[in-house]
Amino acid sequence: MKKNVMVWAACVAGLVACGDRGTLVSVANPTEQFRENEIVAVPWVEIGAGHTEADPQNVIVLSAAGDTLPSQVIFDGGETPVELIFPATVEASGTSDYRIVTGAAPEFPPRAYGRYVPERLDDFAWENDRIGFRMYGPALEATGEISNGIDIWLKRTEEMVVDQWYRDGDYHTDHGKGLDCYKVGRTLGAGAMAPYVHDTVVLGNNYVSYRILDRGPLRIAFELAYAPYEAGGVTVNEKRIVSLDAGDAFNRITELYDRSFDAVAGIVLHGEGEVLQEEGLTAYWEPQQSDNGHTAVAVIVPGGAVGHENCGHLLTPATVEAGVPCTYYAGAGWSKAGFADAAAWFDFVRAKAERIARPLQVSVR
CATH class of the missing domain: 2.60.40.1180 (Golgi alpha-mannosidase II)
Structure with a gap:
Protein backbone atom coordinates (compact mmCIF):
# COMPACT_ATOMS: atom_id res chain seq x y z
CA MET A 1 0.00 0.00 0.00
CA VAL A 101 -4.18 19.59 -12.18
CA THR A 102 -5.24 16.73 -14.44
CA GLY A 103 -4.22 13.11 -14.33
CA ALA A 104 -5.43 9.67 -13.26
CA ALA A 105 -7.64 10.77 -10.39
CA PRO A 106 -7.77 8.33 -7.44
CA GLU A 107 -10.97 7.12 -5.81
CA PHE A 108 -11.67 8.33 -2.29
CA PRO A 109 -13.60 6.46 0.39
CA PRO A 110 -16.96 8.09 1.10
CA ARG A 111 -17.11 10.63 3.91
CA ALA A 112 -20.69 11.62 3.04
CA TYR A 113 -23.38 9.21 1.94
CA GLY A 114 -27.13 8.88 1.67
CA ARG A 115 -29.87 6.90 -0.04
CA TYR A 116 -33.53 6.11 -0.36
CA VAL A 117 -34.35 3.12 1.85
CA PRO A 118 -37.36 1.25 0.40
CA GLU A 119 -36.73 -1.74 2.67
CA ARG A 120 -37.55 0.47 5.69
CA LEU A 121 -40.83 2.04 4.58
CA ASP A 122 -39.29 4.65 2.25
CA ASP A 123 -36.93 6.34 4.71
CA PHE A 124 -34.37 8.71 3.27
CA ALA A 125 -31.20 8.41 5.37
CA TRP A 126 -27.94 10.32 5.08
CA GLU A 127 -24.71 10.70 7.02
CA ASN A 128 -21.14 11.90 7.05
CA ASP A 129 -18.08 10.98 9.08
CA ARG A 130 -19.52 12.42 12.32
CA ILE A 131 -23.34 12.33 12.36
CA GLY A 132 -26.39 10.87 10.60
CA PHE A 133 -30.01 11.83 9.88
CA ARG A 134 -33.17 10.56 8.23
CA MET A 135 -36.62 11.68 7.10
CA TYR A 136 -39.76 9.68 6.61
CA GLY A 137 -41.48 8.70 3.37
CA PRO A 138 -44.84 7.67 1.92
CA ALA A 139 -44.80 3.99 2.92
CA LEU A 140 -44.44 4.94 6.58
CA GLU A 141 -47.23 7.52 6.27
CA ALA A 142 -49.47 4.79 4.89
CA THR A 143 -49.11 2.96 8.23
CA GLY A 144 -50.42 6.05 10.05
CA GLU A 145 -47.03 7.32 11.24
CA ILE A 146 -46.85 10.91 9.99
CA SER A 147 -43.90 13.26 10.43
CA ASN A 148 -41.91 15.68 8.31
CA GLY A 149 -39.42 16.19 11.15
CA ILE A 150 -35.71 15.41 11.03
CA ASP A 151 -34.43 12.34 12.87
CA ILE A 152 -30.86 12.03 14.23
CA TRP A 153 -28.56 9.02 14.09
CA LEU A 154 -25.83 9.57 16.67
CA LYS A 155 -22.38 8.33 15.66
CA ARG A 156 -18.99 7.87 17.26
CA THR A 157 -17.27 6.43 14.23
CA GLU A 158 -16.07 7.95 10.97
CA GLU A 159 -17.36 4.89 9.11
CA MET A 160 -20.50 5.06 7.00
CA VAL A 161 -23.11 3.08 8.96
CA VAL A 162 -26.43 3.59 7.15
CA ASP A 163 -26.29 0.39 5.11
CA GLN A 164 -25.00 -1.72 7.99
CA TRP A 165 -27.56 -0.44 10.49
CA TYR A 166 -30.49 -1.00 8.14
CA ARG A 167 -29.16 -4.43 7.21
CA ASP A 168 -28.72 -5.46 10.86
CA GLY A 169 -31.98 -3.80 11.94
CA ASP A 170 -30.65 -3.12 15.44
CA TYR A 171 -29.82 0.58 15.31
CA HIS A 172 -31.70 1.49 18.49
CA THR A 173 -28.93 -0.14 20.53
CA ASP A 174 -25.38 1.21 20.71
CA HIS A 175 -22.93 -1.52 19.72
CA GLY A 176 -19.94 0.82 19.80
CA LYS A 177 -20.57 2.99 16.72
CA GLY A 178 -23.67 4.89 17.86
CA LEU A 179 -27.42 4.52 17.64
CA ASP A 180 -30.80 6.06 16.89
CA CYS A 181 -32.27 7.09 20.25
CA TYR A 182 -33.88 10.33 19.07
CA LYS A 183 -37.67 10.69 19.29
CA VAL A 184 -39.30 12.65 16.46
CA GLY A 185 -42.99 11.73 16.42
CA ARG A 186 -45.41 14.33 15.08
CA THR A 187 -42.93 17.20 15.51
CA LEU A 188 -40.26 19.10 13.57
CA GLY A 189 -37.62 16.93 15.24
CA ALA A 190 -34.09 18.24 14.86
CA GLY A 191 -34.62 21.46 12.96
CA ALA A 192 -37.21 21.07 10.22
CA MET A 193 -39.02 24.22 9.00
CA ALA A 194 -42.76 24.88 8.94
CA PRO A 195 -45.25 27.72 8.46
CA TYR A 196 -46.08 29.58 11.68
CA VAL A 197 -49.68 30.76 11.62
CA HIS A 198 -51.42 32.49 14.56
CA ASP A 199 -48.66 31.34 16.95
CA THR A 200 -49.09 27.75 15.80
CA VAL A 201 -46.60 25.46 14.03
CA VAL A 202 -48.31 23.97 10.95
CA LEU A 203 -46.88 20.51 10.43
CA GLY A 204 -46.69 18.93 6.99
CA ASN A 205 -46.66 15.22 6.19
CA ASN A 206 -44.03 12.73 5.03
CA TYR A 207 -42.17 13.43 1.81
CA VAL A 208 -43.74 11.97 -1.34
CA SER A 209 -40.77 11.92 -3.75
CA TYR A 210 -37.01 12.33 -3.69
CA ARG A 211 -34.19 13.23 -6.05
CA ILE A 212 -30.49 12.76 -5.32
CA LEU A 213 -28.44 15.72 -6.54
CA ASP A 214 -24.90 14.66 -5.55
CA ARG A 215 -23.69 11.37 -4.08
CA GLY A 216 -20.35 11.97 -2.34
CA PRO A 217 -17.62 11.25 -1.44
CA LEU A 218 -17.52 14.70 0.21
CA ARG A 219 -21.11 15.89 -0.11
CA ILE A 220 -24.49 14.20 -0.15
CA ALA A 221 -27.26 16.42 -1.51
CA PHE A 222 -30.88 15.60 -2.25
CA GLU A 223 -34.30 17.12 -2.78
CA LEU A 224 -37.54 16.04 -1.12
CA ALA A 225 -40.99 17.05 -2.35
CA TYR A 226 -44.07 17.18 -0.15
CA ALA A 227 -47.76 16.84 -0.93
CA PRO A 228 -49.75 20.10 -0.73
CA TYR A 229 -51.12 20.92 2.73
CA GLU A 230 -53.21 23.64 4.34
CA ALA A 231 -51.63 26.48 6.34
CA GLY A 232 -53.67 29.47 7.44
CA GLY A 233 -56.46 28.80 4.98
CA VAL A 234 -54.23 28.47 1.92
CA THR A 235 -52.64 25.48 0.19
CA VAL A 236 -48.86 25.26 0.51
CA ASN A 237 -46.47 23.39 -1.77
CA GLU A 238 -43.01 22.66 -0.40
CA LYS A 239 -39.66 21.34 -1.60
CA ARG A 240 -36.75 20.77 0.75
CA ILE A 241 -33.14 20.62 -0.50
CA VAL A 242 -30.60 19.20 1.95
CA SER A 243 -26.82 18.89 1.71
CA LEU A 244 -24.29 17.57 4.22
CA ASP A 245 -20.54 17.93 3.80
CA ALA A 246 -17.81 15.71 5.16
CA GLY A 247 -16.68 16.77 8.62
CA ASP A 248 -19.65 19.07 9.26
CA ALA A 249 -22.22 18.66 12.03
CA PHE A 250 -24.75 20.84 10.19
CA ASN A 251 -27.02 20.25 7.21
CA ARG A 252 -27.50 23.12 4.81
CA ILE A 253 -31.25 23.18 4.14
CA THR A 254 -33.02 25.23 1.49
CA GLU A 255 -36.80 25.45 1.63
CA LEU A 256 -38.83 26.36 -1.45
CA TYR A 257 -42.46 27.35 -0.87
CA ASP A 258 -45.04 28.70 -3.30
CA ARG A 259 -46.51 31.02 -0.64
CA SER A 260 -45.16 33.90 1.43
CA PHE A 261 -45.56 33.57 5.19
CA ASP A 262 -43.84 33.62 8.56
CA ALA A 263 -42.03 30.37 9.25
CA VAL A 264 -40.01 28.74 12.01
CA ALA A 265 -37.23 26.19 12.19
CA GLY A 266 -38.04 24.07 15.22
CA ILE A 267 -36.30 21.77 17.67
CA VAL A 268 -38.61 19.50 19.64
CA LEU A 269 -38.15 19.67 23.41
CA HIS A 270 -37.32 16.42 25.19
CA GLY A 271 -37.36 17.65 28.76
CA GLU A 272 -35.57 20.28 30.82
CA GLY A 273 -32.28 20.59 28.99
CA GLU A 274 -30.02 23.60 28.58
CA VAL A 275 -30.96 26.20 25.96
CA LEU A 276 -29.16 28.99 24.13
CA GLN A 277 -31.14 31.42 21.97
CA GLU A 278 -29.51 34.40 20.27
CA GLU A 279 -30.19 36.27 17.04
CA GLY A 280 -30.74 33.64 14.36
CA LEU A 281 -29.39 30.85 16.56
CA THR A 282 -30.96 28.23 18.82
CA ALA A 283 -28.97 25.48 20.55
CA TYR A 284 -30.34 22.77 22.82
CA TRP A 285 -28.50 20.34 25.08
CA GLU A 286 -30.97 17.58 25.88
CA PRO A 287 -31.17 16.03 29.35
CA GLN A 288 -29.32 12.79 30.00
CA GLN A 289 -31.00 9.82 28.33
CA SER A 290 -30.19 6.72 30.44
CA ASP A 291 -26.89 5.27 29.17
CA ASN A 292 -27.07 7.13 25.86
CA GLY A 293 -25.70 10.45 27.07
CA HIS A 294 -26.84 13.85 25.88
CA THR A 295 -28.07 14.65 22.38
CA ALA A 296 -27.23 18.17 21.19
CA VAL A 297 -29.26 19.97 18.51
CA ALA A 298 -29.02 23.42 16.92
CA VAL A 299 -30.53 25.61 14.23
CA ILE A 300 -28.90 28.63 12.58
CA VAL A 301 -31.01 31.01 10.49
CA PRO A 302 -28.68 33.67 9.03
CA GLY A 303 -30.06 37.13 9.69
CA GLY A 304 -32.84 35.74 11.85
CA ALA A 305 -34.30 37.06 15.09
CA VAL A 306 -34.06 35.66 18.59
CA GLY A 307 -36.28 32.63 18.96
CA HIS A 308 -38.71 31.49 21.62
CA GLU A 309 -40.46 28.40 22.98
CA ASN A 310 -43.94 27.37 21.83
CA CYS A 311 -45.87 24.27 20.76
CA GLY A 312 -43.39 21.99 22.50
CA HIS A 313 -40.51 23.34 20.39
CA LEU A 314 -37.67 25.80 20.50
CA LEU A 315 -38.50 28.00 17.51
CA THR A 316 -36.20 30.17 15.40
CA PRO A 317 -38.10 32.64 13.17
CA ALA A 318 -37.66 32.88 9.41
CA THR A 319 -39.49 34.80 6.69
CA VAL A 320 -40.44 32.89 3.57
CA GLU A 321 -41.24 34.52 0.23
CA ALA A 322 -43.05 32.67 -2.52
CA GLY A 323 -40.59 31.12 -4.98
CA VAL A 324 -37.53 32.48 -3.16
CA PRO A 325 -35.11 29.94 -1.60
CA CYS A 326 -34.88 30.18 2.20
CA THR A 327 -31.60 28.67 3.41
CA TYR A 328 -30.73 27.80 6.97
CA TYR A 329 -28.69 25.20 8.89
CA ALA A 330 -29.68 22.41 11.27
CA GLY A 331 -27.24 20.12 13.03
CA ALA A 332 -26.57 17.80 15.91
CA GLY A 333 -23.90 16.39 18.19
CA TRP A 334 -23.46 13.91 21.02
CA SER A 335 -21.88 13.89 24.44
CA LYS A 336 -20.20 10.58 23.51
CA ALA A 337 -18.62 12.02 20.36
CA GLY A 338 -16.70 15.19 21.10
CA PHE A 339 -18.92 17.41 23.26
CA ALA A 340 -18.24 17.29 26.99
CA ASP A 341 -21.10 19.52 28.09
CA ALA A 342 -23.61 22.15 27.03
CA ALA A 343 -21.03 24.93 27.12
CA ALA A 344 -18.85 23.06 24.60
CA TRP A 345 -21.85 22.57 22.30
CA PHE A 346 -22.92 26.21 22.57
CA ASP A 347 -19.37 27.41 21.77
CA PHE A 348 -19.29 25.07 18.76
CA VAL A 349 -22.61 26.39 17.45
CA ARG A 350 -21.54 30.03 17.85
CA ALA A 351 -18.32 29.26 15.98
CA LYS A 352 -20.30 27.58 13.19
CA ALA A 353 -22.56 30.62 12.93
CA GLU A 354 -19.50 32.83 12.46
CA ARG A 355 -18.13 30.50 9.77
CA ILE A 356 -21.45 30.70 7.92
CA ALA A 357 -21.47 34.50 8.17
CA ARG A 358 -17.81 34.78 7.16
CA PRO A 359 -17.04 31.93 4.75
CA LEU A 360 -13.60 31.07 3.46
CA GLN A 361 -12.81 33.24 0.44
CA VAL A 362 -11.75 31.33 -2.66
CA SER A 363 -9.89 33.00 -5.52
CA VAL A 364 -8.54 31.47 -8.72
CA ARG A 365 -5.40 32.80 -10.33
Whole structure:
Protein backbone atom coordinates (compact mmCIF):
# COMPACT_ATOMS: atom_id res chain seq x y z
CA MET A 1 0.00 0.00 0.00
CA LYS A 2 2.81 2.42 0.93
CA LYS A 3 4.54 1.63 -2.35
CA ASN A 4 1.40 2.53 -4.33
CA VAL A 5 1.05 5.82 -2.46
CA MET A 6 4.71 6.67 -3.17
CA VAL A 7 4.29 5.86 -6.86
CA TRP A 8 1.15 8.01 -7.01
CA ALA A 9 2.93 10.91 -5.30
CA ALA A 10 5.84 10.60 -7.71
CA CYS A 11 3.49 10.64 -10.69
CA VAL A 12 1.77 13.80 -9.45
CA ALA A 13 5.10 15.44 -8.69
CA GLY A 14 6.31 14.60 -12.19
CA LEU A 15 3.13 16.02 -13.67
CA VAL A 16 3.68 19.36 -11.93
CA ALA A 17 7.42 19.36 -12.64
CA CYS A 18 6.70 18.97 -16.34
CA GLY A 19 5.01 22.36 -16.34
CA ASP A 20 1.36 21.46 -15.73
CA ARG A 21 0.60 24.41 -13.47
CA GLY A 22 -3.12 23.75 -13.82
CA THR A 23 -5.44 26.05 -11.89
CA LEU A 24 -4.00 27.85 -8.87
CA VAL A 25 -6.43 28.42 -5.99
CA SER A 26 -5.98 30.61 -2.90
CA VAL A 27 -8.23 30.22 0.13
CA ALA A 28 -8.29 33.09 2.62
CA ASN A 29 -9.65 32.92 6.17
CA PRO A 30 -11.37 36.16 7.28
CA THR A 31 -11.85 34.95 10.87
CA GLU A 32 -9.68 34.35 13.94
CA GLN A 33 -10.74 30.70 13.91
CA PHE A 34 -8.48 27.93 12.68
CA ARG A 35 -10.44 26.45 9.76
CA GLU A 36 -9.55 22.78 9.37
CA ASN A 37 -10.71 20.60 6.47
CA GLU A 38 -13.56 22.95 5.64
CA ILE A 39 -15.19 22.24 2.30
CA VAL A 40 -14.67 24.98 -0.29
CA ALA A 41 -15.83 25.23 -3.89
CA VAL A 42 -14.22 26.34 -7.14
CA PRO A 43 -16.58 27.12 -10.05
CA TRP A 44 -16.05 24.61 -12.84
CA VAL A 45 -15.81 27.33 -15.48
CA GLU A 46 -12.77 28.75 -13.67
CA ILE A 47 -11.04 25.37 -13.65
CA GLY A 48 -11.51 25.12 -17.40
CA ALA A 49 -9.99 28.57 -17.85
CA GLY A 50 -6.82 27.39 -16.08
CA HIS A 51 -6.64 23.97 -17.68
CA THR A 52 -8.50 23.16 -20.88
CA GLU A 53 -7.95 19.39 -20.45
CA ALA A 54 -9.97 19.21 -17.21
CA ASP A 55 -12.99 16.93 -17.07
CA PRO A 56 -14.93 15.40 -14.15
CA GLN A 57 -12.91 12.16 -14.32
CA ASN A 58 -9.38 13.57 -14.28
CA VAL A 59 -9.17 16.54 -11.92
CA ILE A 60 -6.78 16.31 -8.96
CA VAL A 61 -6.44 18.77 -6.08
CA LEU A 62 -2.98 19.23 -4.56
CA SER A 63 -2.03 21.02 -1.37
CA ALA A 64 0.92 23.44 -1.31
CA ALA A 65 3.03 20.51 -0.06
CA GLY A 66 2.00 18.39 -3.04
CA ASP A 67 -0.37 16.09 -1.15
CA THR A 68 -3.39 14.80 -3.05
CA LEU A 69 -6.63 15.89 -1.38
CA PRO A 70 -10.05 14.26 -1.71
CA SER A 71 -12.35 16.14 -4.05
CA GLN A 72 -15.75 15.89 -5.68
CA VAL A 73 -17.27 17.34 -8.82
CA ILE A 74 -20.69 18.82 -8.04
CA PHE A 75 -23.47 18.37 -10.62
CA ASP A 76 -26.42 19.68 -8.58
CA GLY A 77 -28.73 17.10 -10.12
CA GLY A 78 -27.76 17.87 -13.71
CA GLU A 79 -25.32 16.48 -16.26
CA THR A 80 -22.99 19.47 -16.47
CA PRO A 81 -20.31 20.07 -13.81
CA VAL A 82 -21.08 23.07 -11.61
CA GLU A 83 -18.11 23.23 -9.25
CA LEU A 84 -15.30 21.27 -7.65
CA ILE A 85 -15.20 20.92 -3.88
CA PHE A 86 -12.33 19.90 -1.59
CA PRO A 87 -11.31 20.31 2.07
CA ALA A 88 -9.18 23.38 2.84
CA THR A 89 -7.20 24.04 6.00
CA VAL A 90 -6.37 27.68 6.73
CA GLU A 91 -4.79 29.33 9.76
CA ALA A 92 -6.60 32.18 11.52
CA SER A 93 -6.52 35.26 9.27
CA GLY A 94 -4.29 33.29 6.93
CA THR A 95 -4.21 32.03 3.35
CA SER A 96 -3.58 28.56 1.93
CA ASP A 97 -2.77 27.73 -1.68
CA TYR A 98 -3.89 24.75 -3.72
CA ARG A 99 -3.41 23.53 -7.27
CA ILE A 100 -5.86 21.75 -9.54
CA VAL A 101 -4.18 19.59 -12.18
CA THR A 102 -5.24 16.73 -14.44
CA GLY A 103 -4.22 13.11 -14.33
CA ALA A 104 -5.43 9.67 -13.26
CA ALA A 105 -7.64 10.77 -10.39
CA PRO A 106 -7.77 8.33 -7.44
CA GLU A 107 -10.97 7.12 -5.81
CA PHE A 108 -11.67 8.33 -2.29
CA PRO A 109 -13.60 6.46 0.39
CA PRO A 110 -16.96 8.09 1.10
CA ARG A 111 -17.11 10.63 3.91
CA ALA A 112 -20.69 11.62 3.04
CA TYR A 113 -23.38 9.21 1.94
CA GLY A 114 -27.13 8.88 1.67
CA ARG A 115 -29.87 6.90 -0.04
CA TYR A 116 -33.53 6.11 -0.36
CA VAL A 117 -34.35 3.12 1.85
CA PRO A 118 -37.36 1.25 0.40
CA GLU A 119 -36.73 -1.74 2.67
CA ARG A 120 -37.55 0.47 5.69
CA LEU A 121 -40.83 2.04 4.58
CA ASP A 122 -39.29 4.65 2.25
CA ASP A 123 -36.93 6.34 4.71
CA PHE A 124 -34.37 8.71 3.27
CA ALA A 125 -31.20 8.41 5.37
CA TRP A 126 -27.94 10.32 5.08
CA GLU A 127 -24.71 10.70 7.02
CA ASN A 128 -21.14 11.90 7.05
CA ASP A 129 -18.08 10.98 9.08
CA ARG A 130 -19.52 12.42 12.32
CA ILE A 131 -23.34 12.33 12.36
CA GLY A 132 -26.39 10.87 10.60
CA PHE A 133 -30.01 11.83 9.88
CA ARG A 134 -33.17 10.56 8.23
CA MET A 135 -36.62 11.68 7.10
CA TYR A 136 -39.76 9.68 6.61
CA GLY A 137 -41.48 8.70 3.37
CA PRO A 138 -44.84 7.67 1.92
CA ALA A 139 -44.80 3.99 2.92
CA LEU A 140 -44.44 4.94 6.58
CA GLU A 141 -47.23 7.52 6.27
CA ALA A 142 -49.47 4.79 4.89
CA THR A 143 -49.11 2.96 8.23
CA GLY A 144 -50.42 6.05 10.05
CA GLU A 145 -47.03 7.32 11.24
CA ILE A 146 -46.85 10.91 9.99
CA SER A 147 -43.90 13.26 10.43
CA ASN A 148 -41.91 15.68 8.31
CA GLY A 149 -39.42 16.19 11.15
CA ILE A 150 -35.71 15.41 11.03
CA ASP A 151 -34.43 12.34 12.87
CA ILE A 152 -30.86 12.03 14.23
CA TRP A 153 -28.56 9.02 14.09
CA LEU A 154 -25.83 9.57 16.67
CA LYS A 155 -22.38 8.33 15.66
CA ARG A 156 -18.99 7.87 17.26
CA THR A 157 -17.27 6.43 14.23
CA GLU A 158 -16.07 7.95 10.97
CA GLU A 159 -17.36 4.89 9.11
CA MET A 160 -20.50 5.06 7.00
CA VAL A 161 -23.11 3.08 8.96
CA VAL A 162 -26.43 3.59 7.15
CA ASP A 163 -26.29 0.39 5.11
CA GLN A 164 -25.00 -1.72 7.99
CA TRP A 165 -27.56 -0.44 10.49
CA TYR A 166 -30.49 -1.00 8.14
CA ARG A 167 -29.16 -4.43 7.21
CA ASP A 168 -28.72 -5.46 10.86
CA GLY A 169 -31.98 -3.80 11.94
CA ASP A 170 -30.65 -3.12 15.44
CA TYR A 171 -29.82 0.58 15.31
CA HIS A 172 -31.70 1.49 18.49
CA THR A 173 -28.93 -0.14 20.53
CA ASP A 174 -25.38 1.21 20.71
CA HIS A 175 -22.93 -1.52 19.72
CA GLY A 176 -19.94 0.82 19.80
CA LYS A 177 -20.57 2.99 16.72
CA GLY A 178 -23.67 4.89 17.86
CA LEU A 179 -27.42 4.52 17.64
CA ASP A 180 -30.80 6.06 16.89
CA CYS A 181 -32.27 7.09 20.25
CA TYR A 182 -33.88 10.33 19.07
CA LYS A 183 -37.67 10.69 19.29
CA VAL A 184 -39.30 12.65 16.46
CA GLY A 185 -42.99 11.73 16.42
CA ARG A 186 -45.41 14.33 15.08
CA THR A 187 -42.93 17.20 15.51
CA LEU A 188 -40.26 19.10 13.57
CA GLY A 189 -37.62 16.93 15.24
CA ALA A 190 -34.09 18.24 14.86
CA GLY A 191 -34.62 21.46 12.96
CA ALA A 192 -37.21 21.07 10.22
CA MET A 193 -39.02 24.22 9.00
CA ALA A 194 -42.76 24.88 8.94
CA PRO A 195 -45.25 27.72 8.46
CA TYR A 196 -46.08 29.58 11.68
CA VAL A 197 -49.68 30.76 11.62
CA HIS A 198 -51.42 32.49 14.56
CA ASP A 199 -48.66 31.34 16.95
CA THR A 200 -49.09 27.75 15.80
CA VAL A 201 -46.60 25.46 14.03
CA VAL A 202 -48.31 23.97 10.95
CA LEU A 203 -46.88 20.51 10.43
CA GLY A 204 -46.69 18.93 6.99
CA ASN A 205 -46.66 15.22 6.19
CA ASN A 206 -44.03 12.73 5.03
CA TYR A 207 -42.17 13.43 1.81
CA VAL A 208 -43.74 11.97 -1.34
CA SER A 209 -40.77 11.92 -3.75
CA TYR A 210 -37.01 12.33 -3.69
CA ARG A 211 -34.19 13.23 -6.05
CA ILE A 212 -30.49 12.76 -5.32
CA LEU A 213 -28.44 15.72 -6.54
CA ASP A 214 -24.90 14.66 -5.55
CA ARG A 215 -23.69 11.37 -4.08
CA GLY A 216 -20.35 11.97 -2.34
CA PRO A 217 -17.62 11.25 -1.44
CA LEU A 218 -17.52 14.70 0.21
CA ARG A 219 -21.11 15.89 -0.11
CA ILE A 220 -24.49 14.20 -0.15
CA ALA A 221 -27.26 16.42 -1.51
CA PHE A 222 -30.88 15.60 -2.25
CA GLU A 223 -34.30 17.12 -2.78
CA LEU A 224 -37.54 16.04 -1.12
CA ALA A 225 -40.99 17.05 -2.35
CA TYR A 226 -44.07 17.18 -0.15
CA ALA A 227 -47.76 16.84 -0.93
CA PRO A 228 -49.75 20.10 -0.73
CA TYR A 229 -51.12 20.92 2.73
CA GLU A 230 -53.21 23.64 4.34
CA ALA A 231 -51.63 26.48 6.34
CA GLY A 232 -53.67 29.47 7.44
CA GLY A 233 -56.46 28.80 4.98
CA VAL A 234 -54.23 28.47 1.92
CA THR A 235 -52.64 25.48 0.19
CA VAL A 236 -48.86 25.26 0.51
CA ASN A 237 -46.47 23.39 -1.77
CA GLU A 238 -43.01 22.66 -0.40
CA LYS A 239 -39.66 21.34 -1.60
CA ARG A 240 -36.75 20.77 0.75
CA ILE A 241 -33.14 20.62 -0.50
CA VAL A 242 -30.60 19.20 1.95
CA SER A 243 -26.82 18.89 1.71
CA LEU A 244 -24.29 17.57 4.22
CA ASP A 245 -20.54 17.93 3.80
CA ALA A 246 -17.81 15.71 5.16
CA GLY A 247 -16.68 16.77 8.62
CA ASP A 248 -19.65 19.07 9.26
CA ALA A 249 -22.22 18.66 12.03
CA PHE A 250 -24.75 20.84 10.19
CA ASN A 251 -27.02 20.25 7.21
CA ARG A 252 -27.50 23.12 4.81
CA ILE A 253 -31.25 23.18 4.14
CA THR A 254 -33.02 25.23 1.49
CA GLU A 255 -36.80 25.45 1.63
CA LEU A 256 -38.83 26.36 -1.45
CA TYR A 257 -42.46 27.35 -0.87
CA ASP A 258 -45.04 28.70 -3.30
CA ARG A 259 -46.51 31.02 -0.64
CA SER A 260 -45.16 33.90 1.43
CA PHE A 261 -45.56 33.57 5.19
CA ASP A 262 -43.84 33.62 8.56
CA ALA A 263 -42.03 30.37 9.25
CA VAL A 264 -40.01 28.74 12.01
CA ALA A 265 -37.23 26.19 12.19
CA GLY A 266 -38.04 24.07 15.22
CA ILE A 267 -36.30 21.77 17.67
CA VAL A 268 -38.61 19.50 19.64
CA LEU A 269 -38.15 19.67 23.41
CA HIS A 270 -37.32 16.42 25.19
CA GLY A 271 -37.36 17.65 28.76
CA GLU A 272 -35.57 20.28 30.82
CA GLY A 273 -32.28 20.59 28.99
CA GLU A 274 -30.02 23.60 28.58
CA VAL A 275 -30.96 26.20 25.96
CA LEU A 276 -29.16 28.99 24.13
CA GLN A 277 -31.14 31.42 21.97
CA GLU A 278 -29.51 34.40 20.27
CA GLU A 279 -30.19 36.27 17.04
CA GLY A 280 -30.74 33.64 14.36
CA LEU A 281 -29.39 30.85 16.56
CA THR A 282 -30.96 28.23 18.82
CA ALA A 283 -28.97 25.48 20.55
CA TYR A 284 -30.34 22.77 22.82
CA TRP A 285 -28.50 20.34 25.08
CA GLU A 286 -30.97 17.58 25.88
CA PRO A 287 -31.17 16.03 29.35
CA GLN A 288 -29.32 12.79 30.00
CA GLN A 289 -31.00 9.82 28.33
CA SER A 290 -30.19 6.72 30.44
CA ASP A 291 -26.89 5.27 29.17
CA ASN A 292 -27.07 7.13 25.86
CA GLY A 293 -25.70 10.45 27.07
CA HIS A 294 -26.84 13.85 25.88
CA THR A 295 -28.07 14.65 22.38
CA ALA A 296 -27.23 18.17 21.19
CA VAL A 297 -29.26 19.97 18.51
CA ALA A 298 -29.02 23.42 16.92
CA VAL A 299 -30.53 25.61 14.23
CA ILE A 300 -28.90 28.63 12.58
CA VAL A 301 -31.01 31.01 10.49
CA PRO A 302 -28.68 33.67 9.03
CA GLY A 303 -30.06 37.13 9.69
CA GLY A 304 -32.84 35.74 11.85
CA ALA A 305 -34.30 37.06 15.09
CA VAL A 306 -34.06 35.66 18.59
CA GLY A 307 -36.28 32.63 18.96
CA HIS A 308 -38.71 31.49 21.62
CA GLU A 309 -40.46 28.40 22.98
CA ASN A 310 -43.94 27.37 21.83
CA CYS A 311 -45.87 24.27 20.76
CA GLY A 312 -43.39 21.99 22.50
CA HIS A 313 -40.51 23.34 20.39
CA LEU A 314 -37.67 25.80 20.50
CA LEU A 315 -38.50 28.00 17.51
CA THR A 316 -36.20 30.17 15.40
CA PRO A 317 -38.10 32.64 13.17
CA ALA A 318 -37.66 32.88 9.41
CA THR A 319 -39.49 34.80 6.69
CA VAL A 320 -40.44 32.89 3.57
CA GLU A 321 -41.24 34.52 0.23
CA ALA A 322 -43.05 32.67 -2.52
CA GLY A 323 -40.59 31.12 -4.98
CA VAL A 324 -37.53 32.48 -3.16
CA PRO A 325 -35.11 29.94 -1.60
CA CYS A 326 -34.88 30.18 2.20
CA THR A 327 -31.60 28.67 3.41
CA TYR A 328 -30.73 27.80 6.97
CA TYR A 329 -28.69 25.20 8.89
CA ALA A 330 -29.68 22.41 11.27
CA GLY A 331 -27.24 20.12 13.03
CA ALA A 332 -26.57 17.80 15.91
CA GLY A 333 -23.90 16.39 18.19
CA TRP A 334 -23.46 13.91 21.02
CA SER A 335 -21.88 13.89 24.44
CA LYS A 336 -20.20 10.58 23.51
CA ALA A 337 -18.62 12.02 20.36
CA GLY A 338 -16.70 15.19 21.10
CA PHE A 339 -18.92 17.41 23.26
CA ALA A 340 -18.24 17.29 26.99
CA ASP A 341 -21.10 19.52 28.09
CA ALA A 342 -23.61 22.15 27.03
CA ALA A 343 -21.03 24.93 27.12
CA ALA A 344 -18.85 23.06 24.60
CA TRP A 345 -21.85 22.57 22.30
CA PHE A 346 -22.92 26.21 22.57
CA ASP A 347 -19.37 27.41 21.77
CA PHE A 348 -19.29 25.07 18.76
CA VAL A 349 -22.61 26.39 17.45
CA ARG A 350 -21.54 30.03 17.85
CA ALA A 351 -18.32 29.26 15.98
CA LYS A 352 -20.30 27.58 13.19
CA ALA A 353 -22.56 30.62 12.93
CA GLU A 354 -19.50 32.83 12.46
CA ARG A 355 -18.13 30.50 9.77
CA ILE A 356 -21.45 30.70 7.92
CA ALA A 357 -21.47 34.50 8.17
CA ARG A 358 -17.81 34.78 7.16
CA PRO A 359 -17.04 31.93 4.75
CA LEU A 360 -13.60 31.07 3.46
CA GLN A 361 -12.81 33.24 0.44
CA VAL A 362 -11.75 31.33 -2.66
CA SER A 363 -9.89 33.00 -5.52
CA VAL A 364 -8.54 31.47 -8.72
CA ARG A 365 -5.40 32.80 -10.33
